[in-house]
Amino acid sequence: MEMCIPPDSEETTVVYSCVDIPKKLEPDTDLLESLGFEFMTYDEGKKLRDEDPERFKGKQLEHIVPNSSHVSGTDRHSPPVAGASGYSEGAALIYPIGDDQSPGTEHKFITDYERSVDQMLAANNQYATVEEKAKLMIHGWEMMILKFRGENLAPEIHESARKAAVELAKVYLKHTTEVLEIPRDTPLRNGFITGQAAKMGSESQGEFGE
Numbered sequence: 531m532e533m534c535i536p537p538d539s540e541e542t543t544v545v546y547s548c549v550d551i552p553k554k555l556e557p558d559t560d561l562l563e564s565l566g567f568e569f570m571t572y573d574e575g576k577k578l579r580d581e582d583p584e585r586f587k588g589k590q591l592e593h594i595v596p597n598s599s600h601v602s603g604t605d606r607h608s609p610p611v612a613g614a615s616g617y618s619e620g621a622a623l624i625y626p627i628g629d630d631q632s633p634g635t636e637h638k639f640i641t642d643y644e645r646s647v648d649q650m651l652a653a654n655n656q657y658a659t660v661e662e663k664a665k666l667m668i669h670g671w672e673m674m675i676l677k678f679r680g681e682n683l684a685p686e687i688h689e690s691a692r693k694a695a696v697e698l699a700k701v702y703l704k705h706t707t708e709v710l711e712i713p714r715d716t717p718l719r720n721g722f723i724t725g726q727a728a729k730m731g732s733e734s735q736g737e738f739g740e
Contacts, residue, residue, distance in 0.1 A: 544643070544646050544647050544650045544666065544669070544670075545666075545669040546662070546665055546666055547665045547666075547668040547669060547696075548665075549665065549668065549696055549699075551661065551664070551665070551696070551699060551700060551703065555700045555703055555704040555707075555708070556700070557697045557698075557700035557701045557704060558693075558697045558700075559697075559701070561693065561694055561697055562694060562697055562698060562701065564682055565675060565679045565682050565683070565694055566679055566682065567625050567698070568625055568626055569594075569623050569624070569625055569701060570623070570624060570625075571620060571621055571622065571623060571624065572591055572593065572597075572619055572620045572621070572622055572623075572624045573620035573621065575591040575624050575626070576591065576620075579591070586626055588628065588629055589626040589627060589628060589629055590626070590627050590628075590629040590631075590637050591624045591625075591626060591627075592624055592625055592626070592627040592637060592640070593619075593622050593623070593624050594622075594623050594624065594625065594698065594701065594702040594705075595644075595663055595664065595667060595702055595706075595718075596644055596721055596722070597619045597622060597721075598719065598721025598722060599648075599663060599718040599719055599720075599721045600614055600617045600622065600712075600718060600719070600721075601617075601619075601719065601721070602719065606619060607619065611716065611717065611718060611719055612716075612717075613712065613713060613716035613717070614710070614712045614716050614718075616709075616710040616711040616712055617706075617710050617712060621709075621710060622705075622706075622710070623701065623702065623705045627640070628678065636674060636677075636678040639673075639674055639677060639678070640670060640671070640674050643667075643669075643670035643673070643674070644667070644670070644722060645722040645723075647663070647666045647667065647670070647722075648720035648721060648722035648723050649720075649722070649723055651720050652720045652723045657717040657718060657719070657720065658717070658718055659714060659715045659716055659717050659718065660703070660706055660707070660712060660713070660714050660715070660716050660718060661703065661714040661715070663718050664699040664702050664703055665699065667695075667698075667699065667702075668692075668695045668696060668698075668699050669695070671694075671695035671698050671699075672688075672691045672692050672694070672695035673691075675691040675694050675695060676688070676691045
């Protein structure tokens with residue numbers, strides 16, 4: 531089931547990246563900052579937004595991987611999925627993103643891709659793990675960067691966007707595994723289609739990408 535990202539993938543196509551993400555994570559945050567990414571926890575972002583509304587005007591605090599993927603029910607404050615006891619919405623990393631979910635906005639673009647990922651998984655009764663979900667998101671992030679942040683890319687824009695998307699996956703994995711202490715092989719929920727979370731050790735756990 532695992533496949534590399536083909537160079538001519540459509541931006542809406544869900545693709546599983548076979549890029550090797552090392553165990554020792556050292557994200558290139560300088561590259562991401564040059565593209566306008568700013569990372570903070572959701573709680574930090576809410577506090578900063580209250581203190582300086584103008585700074586976040588027209589922007590949404592977007593979780594790198596949706597909060598709904600990490601909780602066990604449809605309520606945003608539901609308990610974390612099994613194996614992710616260190617997770618909370620407030621402690622998860624976010625980045626400010628162009629809002630408002632209307633057609634043509636950055637937020638709408640990445641939300642649609644996230645929904646496509648969960649729909650594909652649910653249709654096959656599969657649950658991606660933390661690492662697999664990051665790899666499923668790499669193509670969507672690459673297309674988002676090309677579409678909305680491309681003016682800041684190096685001349686080899688597709689290669690630079692791909693690299694930035696991989697670095698974004700590293701940022702998510704580093705915070706999730708090292709700060710929140712959630713193992714890479716923890717199965718997540720297909721939150722956009724309100725499915726139930728996989729149970730640790732279930733037949734559906736870890737099927738994707740193998």
